[in-house]
Amino acid sequence: TRLATRTNDLATGKASSGEADVYQCVFAWEFPIFGGTPAWHTGGDLPFIFQNLEDIENMIAGDDATAYKIADEASDAFGNFIKTGNPSTDTLEWSPFTIENGETMIFDTTSEVRNYHDRAVQELLSQLPAANPFG
Numbered sequence: 001t002r003l004a005t006r007t008n009d010l011a012t013g014k015a016s017s018g019e020a021d022v023y024q025c026v027f028a029w030e031f032p033i034f035g036g037t038p039a040w041h042t043g044g045d046l047p048f049i050f051q052n053l054e055d056i057e058n059m060i061a062g063d064d065a066t067a068y069k070i071a072d073e074a075s076d077a078f079g080n081f082i083k084t085g086n087p088s089t090d091t092l093e094w095s096p097f098t099i100e101n102g103e104t105m106i107f108d109t110t111s112e113v114r115n116y117h118d119r120a121v122q123e124l125l126s127q128l129p130a131a132n133p134f135g
Contacts, residue, residue: 008116011097021096023087025105026117029070032062048074048107066109073111 014022027045030036038059047056048071053064060067073092081087087094087105095103095113102116 008097008102011102012099015097015099021085023081023094023105024097024103025094025107027070027074028106028108029066031059033059045074045107047071049078051075070107070109070111074107077105 008024011022011024014020025045027040027048031038031040031044047053048067051071053060053067053071073089076089077087077092077094080089092105092111093113094105095101097103102119103113104115104117106112106114106117
Protein backbone atom coordinates (compact mmCIF):
# COMPACT_ATOMS: atom_id res chain seq x y z
CA THR A 1 0.00 0.00 0.00
CA ARG A 2 1.26 3.43 -0.85
CA LEU A 3 -0.18 6.75 0.18
CA ALA A 4 1.25 10.06 -0.85
CA THR A 5 0.35 13.53 0.24
CA ARG A 6 -1.37 15.48 -2.44
CA THR A 7 -2.99 18.80 -2.60
CA ASN A 8 -5.85 20.04 -4.65
CA ASP A 9 -3.43 22.30 -6.52
CA LEU A 10 -4.89 21.63 -9.96
CA ALA A 11 -8.50 22.13 -8.85
CA THR A 12 -7.53 25.11 -6.71
CA GLY A 13 -5.63 26.73 -9.56
CA LYS A 14 -8.48 26.24 -12.00
CA ALA A 15 -11.07 27.44 -9.48
CA SER A 16 -9.08 30.56 -8.62
CA SER A 17 -8.82 31.52 -12.28
CA GLY A 18 -12.59 32.05 -12.37
CA GLU A 19 -12.70 30.99 -16.03
CA ALA A 20 -15.15 28.14 -15.49
CA ASP A 21 -16.62 25.94 -12.78
CA VAL A 22 -14.36 23.10 -11.66
CA TYR A 23 -15.66 19.65 -10.74
CA GLN A 24 -13.67 16.98 -8.93
CA CYS A 25 -14.57 13.36 -8.18
CA VAL A 26 -13.30 10.16 -6.59
CA PHE A 27 -14.51 6.65 -7.36
CA ALA A 28 -14.50 5.09 -3.88
CA TRP A 29 -16.61 1.97 -4.38
CA GLU A 30 -14.82 -1.21 -3.28
CA PHE A 31 -14.94 -3.89 -5.93
CA PRO A 32 -16.31 -7.11 -4.40
CA ILE A 33 -13.53 -9.25 -5.90
CA PHE A 34 -10.99 -10.47 -3.33
CA GLY A 35 -12.93 -8.84 -0.50
CA GLY A 36 -12.57 -5.33 -1.89
CA THR A 37 -8.77 -5.27 -1.70
CA PRO A 38 -7.85 -4.46 -5.33
CA ALA A 39 -6.92 -0.85 -5.95
CA TRP A 40 -7.60 0.90 -9.23
CA HIS A 41 -5.22 3.79 -9.58
CA THR A 42 -6.13 4.75 -13.13
CA GLY A 43 -8.94 3.75 -15.42
CA GLY A 44 -11.18 2.06 -12.85
CA ASP A 45 -13.80 4.70 -13.46
CA LEU A 46 -14.00 4.17 -17.22
CA PRO A 47 -16.31 1.11 -17.24
CA PHE A 48 -18.73 3.14 -15.08
CA ILE A 49 -18.58 6.37 -17.08
CA PHE A 50 -18.92 4.58 -20.42
CA GLN A 51 -21.40 1.90 -19.26
CA ASN A 52 -19.02 -0.99 -20.03
CA LEU A 53 -19.52 -3.05 -16.87
CA GLU A 54 -19.96 -6.20 -18.94
CA ASP A 55 -16.21 -5.96 -19.58
CA ILE A 56 -15.45 -6.28 -15.86
CA GLU A 57 -18.16 -8.74 -14.78
CA ASN A 58 -15.69 -10.73 -12.69
CA MET A 59 -14.71 -7.58 -10.77
CA ILE A 60 -18.27 -6.57 -9.84
CA ALA A 61 -19.75 -10.03 -9.25
CA GLY A 62 -21.48 -10.13 -5.89
CA ASP A 63 -22.56 -6.49 -5.93
CA ASP A 64 -23.75 -5.99 -9.50
CA ALA A 65 -26.74 -3.89 -8.43
CA THR A 66 -24.54 -1.29 -6.76
CA ALA A 67 -22.08 -1.27 -9.65
CA TYR A 68 -24.86 -0.61 -12.17
CA LYS A 69 -26.35 2.10 -9.93
CA ILE A 70 -22.98 3.87 -9.76
CA ALA A 71 -22.51 3.45 -13.51
CA ASP A 72 -25.90 5.09 -14.14
CA GLU A 73 -25.02 7.98 -11.83
CA ALA A 74 -21.53 8.47 -13.27
CA SER A 75 -22.49 8.19 -16.94
CA ASP A 76 -25.44 10.55 -16.47
CA ALA A 77 -23.23 13.07 -14.65
CA PHE A 78 -20.42 12.95 -17.18
CA GLY A 79 -22.92 13.10 -20.05
CA ASN A 80 -24.55 16.16 -18.49
CA PHE A 81 -21.15 17.77 -18.04
CA ILE A 82 -20.33 17.21 -21.70
CA LYS A 83 -23.69 18.61 -22.82
CA THR A 84 -24.10 21.51 -20.41
CA GLY A 85 -20.87 22.10 -18.49
CA ASN A 86 -22.62 21.04 -15.28
CA PRO A 87 -22.60 17.37 -14.16
CA SER A 88 -25.61 17.67 -11.83
CA THR A 89 -28.57 15.46 -12.69
CA ASP A 90 -32.13 15.12 -11.47
CA THR A 91 -30.95 12.59 -8.87
CA LEU A 92 -27.41 13.75 -8.10
CA GLU A 93 -26.47 17.31 -7.15
CA TRP A 94 -22.78 18.00 -7.89
CA SER A 95 -21.49 21.32 -6.61
CA PRO A 96 -18.47 22.97 -8.23
CA PHE A 97 -15.14 22.80 -6.39
CA THR A 98 -14.29 25.90 -4.37
CA ILE A 99 -11.08 26.69 -2.53
CA GLU A 100 -13.05 27.25 0.68
CA ASN A 101 -14.87 23.92 0.68
CA GLY A 102 -13.04 21.55 -1.69
CA GLU A 103 -16.27 20.00 -2.99
CA THR A 104 -15.60 16.52 -4.39
CA MET A 105 -18.14 14.03 -5.72
CA ILE A 106 -17.60 10.65 -4.11
CA PHE A 107 -18.99 7.87 -6.29
CA ASP A 108 -19.80 5.04 -3.90
CA THR A 109 -22.76 2.99 -2.64
CA THR A 110 -24.24 6.37 -1.75
CA SER A 111 -22.79 8.97 -4.10
CA GLU A 112 -22.54 12.46 -2.67
CA VAL A 113 -20.47 15.63 -2.63
CA ARG A 114 -18.16 15.89 0.36
CA ASN A 115 -16.07 18.88 1.36
CA TYR A 116 -12.34 18.16 1.50
CA HIS A 117 -13.22 14.49 1.95
CA ASP A 118 -9.61 13.48 2.60
CA ARG A 119 -8.54 16.36 4.84
CA ALA A 120 -7.81 14.20 7.92
CA VAL A 121 -5.58 11.72 6.10
CA GLN A 122 -3.79 14.49 4.20
CA GLU A 123 -3.09 16.36 7.45
CA LEU A 124 -1.74 13.17 9.01
CA LEU A 125 0.45 12.39 6.00
CA SER A 126 1.80 15.93 5.89
CA GLN A 127 3.28 15.37 9.37
CA LEU A 128 5.42 12.47 8.17
CA PRO A 129 8.96 13.05 6.95
CA ALA A 130 9.27 13.17 3.17
CA ALA A 131 10.26 9.87 1.61
CA ASN A 132 13.64 9.70 -0.04
CA PRO A 133 13.14 8.05 -3.45
CA PHE A 134 16.87 7.27 -3.59
CA GLY A 135 17.43 5.82 -0.25
